[in-house]
Amino acid sequence: MRGTRLFFAVCLVVSAAAIVLVLAAVPPREVTAEAAAGANVWRAYRCEGCHTLYGMGGAYAPDLTHIYAQRGADYLREFLVNPAAFHPGGRMMPAFGLTRSETDNLLAFLQWADEQAASWPPRPIQVAGGGSIGLESDDAGTTASLPADPAARGEYWFKRPPAICATCHALAADTVIVGPSLAGIASRAADRVPGQSAEAYLRDSIINPGHFIVPGFPDVMQRNLGEKLSAEQINDIITFLLTLE
């Protein structure tokens, strides 16, 4: 128990210092009275004992730097009233019984934190050249070496022109290049858009990337991939993505 308390105490000191540093380093842009009051609520309830902002604080619970953009105010309001109702079976967060104005201020603070940190987290550096991306642009476009298996063909096209999906999407988990990692996409795809099957969602992601924007990511996927890729190439890529469970 003493160790745990010490852990939290250290986290608290480190993150308080970190927040002071961040506040000092960032030009004072629109820190509203609500956001400032929200920072006090954040400290008063020791949110940073468990959570990080800008990666600093306690590592027990998720980083909340972009939680405002990811979840939105309505979701966060409900979550804070009854956190236990949200992700049963996982680590649980205590309900703090915040007052209405404490919650309003806290949300203003989280919104401010999100906007201050547009480029957080920094992109991981791909040290192994193209190796970790798996980029292979050699024999591009030659059909002689095309694999016979549709999923293998899909992976082939995933890494090669004309689309080179792999310049923006890693297949390693939790690695963000420009777009999200597609590790496990087959398991997520069916839950993205209500009424859309995994297959339909993946097809739409390629042909109409603007339809659904993955929260926290920029809307920068090219609009013309549906024309650059043949129908067959798209089918193969989808078959490949559906193997990533």
Ligand code: HEC
């Ligand atoms: C004792 C540790 C602890 C403290 C203190 C704590 N949290 Fe959490 N929080 C968690 C855990 C664990 C999760 C992840 C579990 C979950 O999402 O239900 C979480 C998740 C969250 C989420 C994400 C919910 C989602 O679904 O994405 C938000 C927002 C949040 N906490 C806000 C806060 C705020 C604001 C405070 C301070 C008032 C706070 N937390 C204090 C442990 C804590």
Ligand code: HEC
């Ligand atoms: C220029 C960078 C870029 C390229 C190239 C690119 N994407 Fe994306 N992609 C993104 C970004 C950024 C997002 C997240 C924003 C969004 O949803 O549009 C995304 C989202 C996705 C998603 C949704 C992921 C999810 O978790 O729901 C899929 C699937 C996807 N892309 C597949 C592909 C495929 C297949 C190709 C190649 C045919 C490709 N992308 C090429 C940048 C790119």
